[in-house]
Amino acid sequence: MNDTDLVLVTGASGHVGAELVDRLAATGSRVRAMSRKPQDVAVPVGAAVVRGDADEPASLDAAFAGVDRAFLMSAETIDPDTGPTHVPALVDAAVRAGVSHLVLLSVYSGGEGGDVLAAWWAQIERSVVGSGLRWTLLRPGRFMSNALAWASRLDGSDEVAVPFAHRPAASIDPADIAAVAAAALTDTDGRHDGATHQLSGPAAMTPSDELAAIGALLGRPLRAVEPPLDQVRAGMIRSGMREAVVDAALARTLESSDGAEVLPTVERVLGRPARSFGDWLDAHRDAFTAGRSPASPSSAV
Numbered sequence: 001m002n003d004t005d006l007v008l009v010t011g012a013s014g015h016v017g018a019e020l021v022d023r024l025a026a027t028g029s030r031v032r033a034m035s036r037k038p039q040d041v042a043v044p045v046g047a048a049v050v051r052g053d054a055d056e057p058a059s060l061d062a063a064f065a066g067v068d069r070a071f072l073m074s075a076e077t078i079d080p081d082t083g084p085t086h087v088p089a090l091v092d093a094a095v096r097a098g099v100s101h102l103v104l105l106s107v108y109s110g111g112e113g114g115d116v117l118a119a120w121w122a123q124i125e126r127s128v129v130g131s132g133l134r135w136t137l138l139r140p141g142r143f144m145s146n147a148l149a150w151a152s153r154l155d156g157s158d159e160v161a162v163p164f165a166h167r168p169a170a171s172i173d174p175a176d177i178a179a180v181a182a183a184a185l186t187d188t189d190g191r192h193d194g195a196t197h198q199l200s201g202p203a204a205m206t207p208s209d210e211l212a213a214i215g216a217l218l219g220r221p222l223r224a225v226e227p228p229l230d231q232v233r234a235g236m237i238r239s240g241m242r243e244a245v246v247d248a249a250l251a252r253t254l255e256s257s258d259g260a261e262v263l264p265t266v267e268r269v270l271g272r273p274a275r276s277f278g279d280w281l282d283a284h285r286d287a288f289t290a291g292r293s294p295a296s297p298s299s300a301v
């Protein structure tokens with residue numbers, strides 16, 4: 001990678017992408033952030049913003065013009081009947097633009113396993129691996145940022161409904177995923193070429209543990225309550241997920257311990273330990289404290 005090489009970050013307004021844009025800009029890389037709403041995306045000085053929508057492949061040529069390396073992610077709703085279109089469209093645009101290296105944000109098990117989720121992610125990963133460009137796959141487990149979904153539910157009761165609240169996962173800070181992505185995108189010795197990095201955080205915690213840590217920050221005894229499985233399933237279907245996808249996701253959650261293992265990858269790539277949930281919470285405390293008055297001494301007991 002030369003100092004003049006341009007890196008495109010898709011999903012630049014997302015948890016990983018925003019961290020990645022900041023990190024690349026801070027370390028002197030030329031970076032272009034892609035969003036469907038570029039006017040809403042704040043980027044650091046020196047970074048550029050471009051409009052691009054994976055649903056409109058024609059919009060991607062301007063986004064990829066002059067780009068040397070690209071970070072690809074997908075926010076597409078899984079539809080087993082159609083198969084993925086977003087990442088394949090991004091890859092096609094990258095090939096047209098002469099991009100040299102793609103770094104894909106995948107999921108923990110990638111295309112492995114025999115269900116509809118595996119089939120979906122296998123197609124996405126294949127589009128990158130089969131592109132003819134250099135590639136790196138990132139396969140992270142649960143994101144610590146999933147806890148942000150609780151922030152709006154903390155007014156009132158100290159009990160919060162959390163599906164699978166007692167299932168452990170070594171959740172990862174999106175900033176660490178971004179740091180590994182940045183290492184691959186700025187690699188000069190080919191160390192990340194053809195590498196699949198499965199990523200975890202530094203400790204297995206349950207959502208219930210994470211909620212308790214947020215409670216300690218707020219001085220409240222927050223407790224996770226697990227809703228019954230049929231309610232969880234109905235909620236997932238209401239959110240727009242296809243039934244076959246819901247069934248596969250629930251079967252994985254109930255039948256495997258995927259994501260609970262603490263992996264050495266972040267430390268191996270970055271030369272420092274993965275960030276803890278406490279580190280993540282320190283950096284995102286405003287999401288939980290803003291607009292909330294501190295607990296009174298009696299409610300903090």
Ligand SMILES: NC(=O)c1ccc[n+]([C@@H]2O[C@H](COP(=O)([O-])OP(=O)(O)OC[C@H]3O[C@@H](n4cnc5c(N)ncnc54)[C@H](OP(=O)(O)O)[C@@H]3O)[C@@H](O)[C@H]2O)c1
Nearest residue numbers: 011012013014015016035036053054055074075141142143
């Ligand atoms: N959450 C987890 O626990 C977890 C675990 C493993 C893997 N993952 C994977 O991580 C990814 C999510 O990453 P994230 O949390 O960083 O993202 P995020 O915060 O959910 O943000 C979604 C991003 O997708 C972009 N986007 C949505 N529709 C788009 C379109 N049509 N064209 C181009 N961009 C579009 C949005 O950009 P604009 O709105 O600005 O256009 C936004 O930046 C998913 O692929 C997920 O499967 C998540």
